[in-house]
Amino acid sequence: VAYEEESYKTELGFTVTGPKDNDVAYDERYEAERLLARVVGLDTSDPQGEDTPRRWIEAMRELTTPKQFTFTVFDAEVDEMVVERDIWFATLCKHHLLPFTGKCHVGYVPNGKIAGLSKIPRLVALVSASLNTQEELTVNIARALEQVLEPHGVAVVMEAQHMCMAIRGARATGVTTRTASMRGVFGDHQRTAKMEFLEAIRG
Ligand SMILES: [Zn+2]
Numbered sequence: 001v002a003y004e005e006e007s008y009k010t011e012l013g014f015t016v017t018g019p020k021d022n023d024v025a026y027d028e029r030y031e032a033e034r035l036l037a038r039v040v041g042l043d044t045s046d047p048q049g050e051d052t053p054r055r056w057i058e059a060m061r062e063l064t065t066p067k068q069f070t071f072t073v074f075d076a077e078v079d080e081m082v083v084e085r086d087i088w089f090a091t092l093c094k095h096h097l098l099p100f101t102g103k104c105h106v107g108y109v110p111n112g113k114i115a116g117l118s119k120i121p122r123l124v125a126l127v128s129a130s131l132n133t134q135e136e137l138t139v140n141i142a143r144a145l146e147q148v149l150e151p152h153g154v155a156v157v158m159e160a161q162h163m164c165m166a167i168r169g170a171r172a173t174g175v176t177t178r179t180a181s182m183r184g185v186f187g188d189h190q191r192t193a194k195m196e197f198l199e200a201i202r203g
Contacts, residue, residue: 029053063092063099066129071148072116079152081193082114083107083200087121091128091137093164100134102160102176105201108145109152109185109193120145134160134179142181153184155197 032053036042043049083105090101104124108115127141142156157180166173185193 024054024057028057032057060092060097063090064130066126067122069119069122069126071119071123073113073148074116075112076110076114077112078110078114081107081109081196081200083197084117084120085201087124089124089128089158089160091130091132093162094131094133096164096168097131098163098168100132100160100162100164100177102158104141105155105157105159105197106141106145107155107186107197107200108149111150111152113149113151115145115149123148134158134162134177138179139181142183146183151184153186153193154181155183155186155194156181157198157201 030053033042033044036053036056037044042052044052084107085103085105087104087106088101089104090099092098093100106120106124123144124141127144128137138156138158141158142154145151145154145156157178159176159178161174161176165171165175182188182194186197187194
């Protein structure tokens with residue numbers, strides 16, 4: 001396997017000069033190659049599989065490395081609920097390292113600050129870039145929003161399909177798992193906000 005190439009063509013056909021990948025060390029590729037050969041029968045003498053250990057390491061890293069960004073917040077005299085629904089997300093399950101993907105619905109009641117609208121999907125992606133259980137991910141997204149917005153309340157509902165349950169094991173295909181985190185005015189004693197949010201994301 002040619003690990004030490006000085007220049008190579010990218011998938012789009014550009015030639016890139018330099019080490020093929022700075023982040024994936026030789027020993028990591030070697031270990032991944034051995035592991036993948038043993039566990040899934042990867043054949044690195046096959047041209048299609050030759051570079052798979054590196055790609056696999058890169059893909060796993062990409063899926064578990066949060067993409068940093070600046071969460072823009074605006075001061076605003078807004079006190080009505082803001083809802084963003086159907087935010088697509090993908091993450092890896094902590095138990096099997098298989099993906100679970102689905103939709104995240106976010107609501108908050110501002111308390112002098114509103115979020116740049118695109119920042120909420122970015123925050124969902126950032127928090128998702130790690131190994132997760134859906135239950136914990138839901139709470140972590142709510143907590144992160146609480147920190148940056150200091151709102152009267154935050155509600156997060158996630159609906160996802162888990163590959164570890166759909167394509168192996170129980171083979172329970174088509175099952176959607178729904179989790180929720182209701183904080184502040186969305187909590188139990190203030191049913192109104194909660195009901196309004198659940199109504200807004202229905203459908
Ligand atoms: Zn799993």
